[in-house]
Amino acid sequence: MNYLLEGNAAVVGLQWGDEGKGKIVDYLAENAEVVARYCGGANAGHSVRINGVKYATHLLPVGIFRPNVVNCIGNGVVLDPAVLFHEIDEFLKLGVPISPANLKVSYKAHLVMPHHMQEDAARENKAGAGGIGTTKRGIGPTYADKMQRTTAIRVADLLHEDKLKSRVERIVVDRNKQLAAMYDSPPIDWKATYGLYRDYGRRIAPFVDDVGQILIDAARERKRILFEGAHAALLDVDHGTYPYVTSSSCSALGIFSGCGVPPAIVRNYIGIMKAYSTRVGGGPFPTEQDNDTGNYIRERGNEYGTTTRRPRRCGWFDAVAVKYSVALQGITAIAITLLDVLSGLDHLQICTGYRVNGQRVDLFRADMDVLEDAQPIYETLPGWRGNITTCRRFEELPREAQQYVKRLETLVGAPIKIVSVGPDRSATIMR
Numbered sequence: 001m002n003y004l005l006e007g008n009a010a011v012v013g014l015q016w017g018d019e020g021k022g023k024i025v026d027y028l029a030e031n032a033e034v035v036a037r038y039c040g041g042a043n044a045g046h047s048v049r050i051n052g053v054k055y056a057t058h059l060l061p062v063g064i065f066r067p068n069v070v071n072c073i074g075n076g077v078v079l080d081p082a083v084l085f086h087e088i089d090e091f092l093k094l095g096v097p098i099s100p101a102n103l104k105v106s107y108k109a110h111l112v113m114p115h116h117m118q119e120d121a122a123r124e125n126k127a128g129a130g131g132i133g134t135t136k137r138g139i140g141p142t143y144a145d146k147m148q149r150t151t152a153i154r155v156a157d158l159l160h161e162d163k164l165k166s167r168v169e170r171i172v173v174d175r176n177k178q179l180a181a182m183y184d185s186p187p188i189d190w191k192a193t194y195g196l197y198r199d200y201g202r203r204i205a206p207f208v209d210d211v212g213q214i215l216i217d218a219a220r221e222r223k224r225i226l227f228e229g230a231h232a233a234l235l236d237v238d239h240g241t242y243p244y245v246t247s248s249s250c251s252a253l254g255i256f257s258g259c260g261v262p263p264a265i266v267r268n269y270i271g272i273m274k275a276y277s278t279r280v281g282g283g284p285f286p287t288e289q290d291n292d293t294g295n296y297i298r299e300r301g302n303e304y305g306t307t308t309r310r311p312r313r314c315g316w317f318d319a320v321a322v323k324y325s326v327a328l329q330g331i332t333a334i335a336i337t338l339l340d341v342l343s344g345l346d347h348l349q350i351c352t353g354y355r356v357n358g359q360r361v362d363l364f365r366a367d368m369d370v371l372e373d374a375q376p377i378y379e380t381l382p383g384w385r386g387n388i389t390t391c392r393r394f395e396e397l398p399r400e401a402q403q404y405v406k407r408l409e410t411l412v413g414a415p416i417k418i419v420s421v422g423p424d425r426s427a428t429i430m431r
């Protein structure tokens with residue numbers, strides 16, 4: 001049994017997403033009985049490689065690849081039923097069993113509707129280079145309607161077809177007027193939308209459950225629960241690099257409201273960080289390397305979006321930003337991923353502070369105006385050569401790689417317990 005799961009655990013991102021949360025959740029899920037997603041939607045893309053075969057999930061928790069795990073989609077997730085059923089159908093074809101026995105969907109989760117996708121895309125297209133660079137999956141507009149309340153539709157609403165019909169009619173007819181006026185968008189046919197979602201409702205019904213109660217009962221029975229974060233602390237709507245963030249509470253702080261569980265349920269907070277930094281879409285990125293180093297990292301790390309295939313922006317490790325994410329989320333252990341990608345570089349740079357208006361700053365401030373002016377202050381460490389993907393013990397790594405990992409854990413303030421040296425499930429070192 002992996003001791004990190006004792007007292008339950010959460011796996012959360014420490015940077016701007018795509019840190020390899022999927023890989024680590026899959027690795028730890030070997031000993032978990034329940035895996036739960038608590039935030040975001042199909043903007044997430046979590047990849048897993050099992051015996052050389054690559055799988056990517058957007059909505060399904062990664063525990064789906066472990067036969068004895070019950071997977072929960074919490075109320076904090078925004079669910080696009082089209083994506084969910086596509087994902088289920090594709091995995092069923094590949095022989096991954098999915099049924100109401102191993103997948104539970106919260107009746108409180110909110111639904112992504114066609115008008116949300118349309119609004120997200122129209123807003124981004126109109127803004128051009130001034131946009132956020134969203135995934136256009138309708139995420140922001142769905143959360144906005146959740147807060148608006150009268151214009152939202154939840155999973156539970158799918159189970160009452162008559163009420164659903166009048167609700168869809170009212171909401172879509174109104175939204176058509178708004179979107180036509182603002183973006184010249186073509187109208188969405190409310191009747192077709194109703195028919196589509198009525199059919200989704202009939203298919204999703206057996207999966208719909210009280211996820212919060214399931215998790216509370218599981219905790220009482222001492223079942224091992226793993227919470228699967230999507231996105232990351234620096235994309236959190238409150239604590240990230242606002243407004244260049246996603247629209248949910250995707251740091252560890254969102255687990256409790258996003259699943260309907262009390263904080264005492266989670267003892268271990270496992271932060272995932274790449275050995276360098278990446279980000280997709282717009283927003284400040286002080287250590288970005290828009291040069292040969294960035295290109296080297298992108299190609300070796302295959303840094304192209306799992307959801308949108310967009311090339312990810314790449315740069316040096318930012319210890320100031322990660323130290324902030326560690327403190328914010330109460331991280332108790334870290335998994336460092338993609339260490340193998342850095343092999344072959346002569347030297348490595350780590351950002352240990354910023355210079356802002358001529359002053360040295362050691363604390364991260366999630367404020368655009370500060371970050372845009374922040375000049376990174378680097379510490380340089382020697383690189384290493386050779387392929388490290390076959391190493392299975394920390395001591396087998398080149399001395400310089402060990403030194404790099406040890407320096408990072410000192411700088412960010414939490415122990416690095418897992419080192420990932422390749423995408424495959426097996427390419428993992430426990431320290």
Ligand code: GDP
Nearest residue numbers: 018019020021022045046047338420421422423
């Ligand atoms: P997530 O969103 O945090 O789950 O991360 P993604 O799956 O979007 O992106 C991480 C990418 O890195 C995926 O393609 C993984 O297969 C891959 N990956 C994860 N860990 C490692 C590693 O240690 N080495 C290498 N080379 N690839 C890794």
Ligand code: IMO
Nearest residue numbers: 017018043044045133134135230231246280281
């Ligand atoms: P995972 O779970 C990386 C980014 C988008 C964009 C911003 C807002 O795979 O780590 P949105 O569509 O959410 O409104 O876009 O947030 N973003 C991610 N970047 N990984 C993710 O998820 C992301 N989810 C959202 O690129 O900049």
Ligand code: MG
Nearest residue numbers: 018045046306
């Ligand atoms: Mg991803």
